[in-house]
Amino acid sequence: MKVAMIGCGKLGLPCAEVMSQHYDVVGYDVVKDPTAQIKLLDTIKDAVTGRDLIFVAVPTPHDPKYGGGKPIADLPPKDFDYSIVQQVLTEINQHVDQTQLVVLISTVLPGTVRLRLQPCITNARFIYNPYLIAMGSVKWDMVNPECLIVGTEDGSATGDAKLLIDFYKPIMENNPRTNIGTWDEAECIKVFYNTFISAKIGLVNMIQDVAEKNGNIDVDVVTDALKAATQRITGPRYLTAGMGDAGACHPRDNIALRFLAERLELGYDLFQTIMYSRDQQAKNMALKLVSLAKEHNLPVVIHGRAYKPYVEYTIGSYSELVGHFVEQAGVSLTYVDPLTGDTDVIDTPAVILMAHNARITYEGTGVDGSQQGWYFEPVAGSVIVDPWRTTPDIIGMTVIHYGNTRLK
Numbered sequence: 450m451k452v453a454m455i456g457c458g459k460l461g462l463p464c465a466e467v468m469s470q471h472y473d474v475v476g477y478d479v480v481k482d483p484t485a486q487i488k489l490l491d492t493i494k495d496a497v498t499g500r501d502l503i504f505v506a507v508p509t510p511h512d513p514k515y516g517g518g519k520p521i522a523d524l525p526p527k528d529f530d531y532s533i534v535q536q537v538l539t540e541i542n543q544h545v546d547q548t549q550l551v552v553l554i555s556t557v558l559p560g561t562v563r564l565r566l567q568p569c570i571t572n573a574r575f576i577y578n579p580y581l582i583a584m585g586s587v588k589w590d591m592v593n594p595e596c597l598i599v600g601t602e603d604g605s606a607t608g609d610a611k612l613l614i615d616f617y618k619p620i621m622e623n624n625p626r627t628n629i630g631t632w633d634e635a636e637c638i639k640v641f642y643n644t645f646i647s648a649k650i651g652l653v654n655m656i657q658d659v660a661e662k663n664g665n666i667d668v669d670v671v672t673d674a675l676k677a678a679t680q681r682i683t684g685p686r687y688l689t690a691g692m693g694d695a696g697a698c699h700p701r702d703n704i705a706l707r708f709l710a711e712r713l714e715l716g717y718d719l720f721q722t723i724m725y726s727r728d729q730q731a732k733n734m735a736l737k738l739v740s741l742a743k744e745h746n747l748p749v750v751i752h753g754r755a756y757k758p759y760v761e762y763t764i765g766s767y768s769e770l771v772g773h774f775v776e777q778a779g780v781s782l783t784y785v786d787p788l789t790g791d792t793d794v795i796d797t798p799a800v801i802l803m804a805h806n807a808r809i810t811y812e813g814t815g816v817d818g819s820q821q822g823w824y825f826e827p828v829a830g831s832v833i834v835d836p837w838r839t840t841p842d843i844i845g846m847t848v849i850h851y852g853n854t855r856l857k
């Protein structure tokens with residue numbers, strides 16, 4: 450394989466040097482690093498000519514004000530600057546053909562590749578391949594990545610995705626898993642990976658603040674307990690999107706922590722944002738039901754009123770929160786849940802929200818969630834909205850997997 454790296458900076462150069470241990474690699478950068486251990490050419494044309502794979506790791510800078518070394522929370526939200534990537538891709542496009550694969554590494558927000566970047570490459574093939582790499586350990590991270598992220602137009606493991614994965618095989622030391630998705634999904638994996646880390650750090654540092662202000666707390670005793678909580682905290686549970694957090698404890702615990710943050714004068718209210726998001730996520734789901742109800746002239750039925758399946762409790766029920774917003778929009782609403790006494794017979798078509806999913810809720814708990822069936826027999830012509838995305842297609846009905854907007 451003949452490889453080019455365009456943009457040989459903090460990420461591109463060490464990665465190109467690692468690749469050069471296995472492949473013929475050249476690079477191009479507007480600034481030539483004299484210590485580079487690969488050949489740096491004078492123009493993009495020279496660098497890409499005759500190359501099978503052309504990696505692009507040029508900057509997607511932010512306004513210097515947004516660096517994070519000074520307060521940034523009150524600055525207006527702002528996208529990265531894509532002008533360098535666009536300019537570089539446009540120039541690469543002038544010197545390539547369909548035998549060549551352009552692989553963009555630079556970090557971009559979801560939707561950017563499809564709308565703004567891939568259209569710059571009309572003459573060659575294109576893949577988005579962001580890296581999960583940190584400064585200080587670039588070369589080690591490169592060969593021991595958490596995963597390989599490969600974005601293609603429709604998310605299929607096309608020949609190009611396979612070609613790229615095969616390219617990495619001799620380089621990688623840890624035989625990483627591969628996550629192949631659409632360009633947009635690959636963009637999401639990258640930015641939510643990073644911001645998930647920010648959220649985790651924000652949370653554990655809040656415990657540090659509580660320790661400082663409350664007294665009698667060693668933050669490590671608390672975080673060590675959470676680190677060891679592999680059932681619910683550090684494992685894969687609660688990483689399936691669906692209905693929101695619910696029950697007698699969680700919402701009110703969040704509100705109580707808001708009170709604690711105020712009493713201890715922490716100076717911020719992390720859980721206000723989390724509870725506000727919960728409210729708005731329920732509203733967004735309700736508005737989807739409302740729009741389907743209006744489109745099809747059907748009432749709304751929420752399948753599952755208790756805060757989770759197999760219990761009769763409705764306290765802190767996310768179903769009821771969604772229902773609140775449905776009713777606020779003036780649409781007829783019925784709950785069906787045998788355990789809460791909501792046993793109305795639904796004998797007309799409806800927009801049905803599949804709020805309960807025992808299999809996902811009880812996964813890993815020793816409770817068999819696979820036995821939950823329908824609480825009533827849906828009528829032909831119904832529109833089923835499944836936020837857990839497990840309901841199969843049903844003849845005579847429309848099944849919508851809420852949260853999956855991939856084109857089928």
Ligand SMILES: NC(=O)c1ccc[n+]([C@@H]2O[C@H](COP(=O)([O-])OP(=O)(O)OC[C@H]3O[C@@H](n4cnc5c(N)ncnc54)[C@H](O)[C@@H]3O)[C@@H](O)[C@H]2O)c1
Binds near residue numbers: 461479536555
């Ligand atoms: N540094 C990391 O750990 C890391 C990790 C993952 C992703 N990323 C992403 O990778 C991209 C590059 O990051 P970086 O840290 O290497 O940035 P960087 O600024 O260190 O390197 C970018 C390089 O591109 C060069 N460049 C600028 N304009 C150019 C042009 N028109 N033509 C050719 N080269 C040009 C610069 O001279 C520089 O050497 C960014 O989108 C970043 O978000 C970085």
